Amino acid sequence: MTRFERDAKEIREGNSMEIMQRRKAELDKLEKIGKSEKNGFRRKCIAQDFARLKVEYDKLDEMI
Numbered sequence: 001m002t003r004f005e006r007d008a009k010e011i012r013e014g015n016s017m018e019i020m021q022r023r024k025a026e027l028d029k030l031e032k033i034g035k036s037e038k039n040g041f042r043r044k045c046i047a048q049d050f051a052r053l054k055v056e057y058d059k060l061d062e063m064i
Helices: 003-013 016-036 040-063
Strands: none
Touching: 003 016, 003 040, 016 040
């Protein structure tokens, strides 16, 4: 079971605030790291992770 599936299950059970706050904090952290990263390859990797997590965040937000 992936983290997204676990979080979706938790949201269906009613723990949406905790999950969304944790996910938002992770997105903010990645955005901050990505902006300060000087290594171009690492910045691209962080951007890909950010994009993937943003899509998951949006899908979870729609479930609420």
